[in-house]
Amino acid sequence: MTSYQPYVMGIDGGGSGIRVVIVTPDLSIHGWSEGPTANPSVVGADAAAQIVQTAMKEALAAAGLSSSQIAAVGIGIAGAAARHSGDWLRAVVAEAAPDAICVPSADYEIALTGARGERCGVLVLAGTGSLAYGVNASGASALVGGWGFLLDDKGSGYWIGLQGLKAVVQAADGRAPETALSHTLLGALELRAPLELIPWLYRTEKVRTRDIAQLAPLVLAQAKQGDEAAIAIVKRAASELMLATQTVIRRLDLTTPEFAFAGGLLSTPNPLSEALCQSLGLKAIPAAHHPPVIGAALLALLSLR
Template sequence: MNYVIGIDGGGTKTTCLFMEAGQNKLPAQPKRIIGKGSNPHIIGFEEAGARLVSLIRQGLAKFTIAPHQIVGVGCGLAGVGRQDDEEHMTELLRKKFYSLNFSENCHLFVTSDSMIALKGALPEEAASGMLVIAGTGSNAIAMDKCGKIIRCGGWGHLIGDEGSGYYISLKALSKVSKAADGRGQDTAITSLLLSDLHLEQPAQLISYLYGRPHEKHEIARLARHVIAASEQGDEVAIALLQEAAEELILHAASLYRESSSFTSETPVTAAGSIFQHSAVVKQHFIEQLHKRRLGTYCKAFGPPEFGACLLAK
């Protein structure tokens, strides 16, 4: 039996899926293994390659799959959006695959994490569609009926990532500071945030935030308190999340304008922790998507690693 491997390499974790080459749907009990992040622009291309090879090796052993049974590897990595990055990673992985004893005819496909997410999310019969992603960061990607790939966002947390967890967290911290000063409305976000960070007063946020450098994901995770506050009916939190959804709608609108083949019937799906955990963001996004006739929302067909398997074939 032959297999393909689909890899979703993010900044914080990497998911590796082993799937029978003849399958076109995600198995009920997928052969999946998870390891450390593999964004080459964070840990370096050599280290990213080493982590991927190590994870594949673990999977082969865990699921008792022989190297000669692997006929394709699809790899979607965060930070790999340019052609030179794809070519560099492809060449590096081909060399490292020698240690795995894969066949020289094994198909290798390296692309961005957003591309595999789009491939996995669209319905099997869809000729075109869009995917809007809002997790730690945000971006959007689409494919029109001619097969053209269109991208929007992905500018990073310093000049972009609108609607993401990082964006929501920064906005929330601003709301907390304004409430503490009397410049803004009181919000339940304050108590939830302080409790999580083991702080007693909002003013202590200054030393917490500026006392040492914080990774992007450390700030982004604070968005969960905005989501929790919205579930309590907090007006500030709800308005903030609706604002985030508006930013994500702008991503879809930008994609829509780039191709005449997109219509109000074009399937649009969403991915990422913000869509997954915030009912406010998801509901507002879907409502505005349909109201502005930018497409028709549909649930993701499969996860990114499944899309990577399809590309591996």
């Protein structure tokens, strides 16, 4: 006679899209689905709820299961962390899986749990935004950053891209030395001169956050090529991420924390990830055990203990 193996669902609603997985406690995958971004700050709460519920139903169909067979659901959605959107997360899950235990989380918590294979350690994230998040052995957590591009996000893709554009305009004024960033960034934006940045940035209804963040890899590339302005930006970015990390370590009274990296800027070797590794005393980027969607499933499994 085989023992009962409950099914749990993990939901990762990252900035680029949503992923849903159905697993058993041995982490065998029985169903999977993907969809567009479910960030309510981007698409609106109603549209985000619909995207999540559709992805949940598609994963159930792929697994050949009914919603009543799901014991628990772990969910982390960018722009809807449990600390401020827990009720919304529970309501969204209840619509598609009313009998399941809901474990509302955050995109950074499921990223840490997946990368470490457990809810413990310190995550440093640098993508469009930035933050550091940690959990100690007693289960206490601390978050530093995650305030968004208007208030903070230092060391993020947006911040690095914006510092690159500032270097361009300062060089144009003569306040700073010439930099290869001028040609590279203006070319990427299909602008002919620095003055064209004014209408591009201010005379449009489009929010340029992502457009600016997409310039960050170009800044990193110029830093690797030896451009002094780009090198200075990367050093400041690494310093800001290190400060956030050290603050998490201090708040949680950690002595020898295990680290995880997340976000497009820290997932591959580049001047920023290499500088942060050096500051943290790491020989290489920490290898992740699992992706964030499995981290969400692990949190669901924890709720059944």
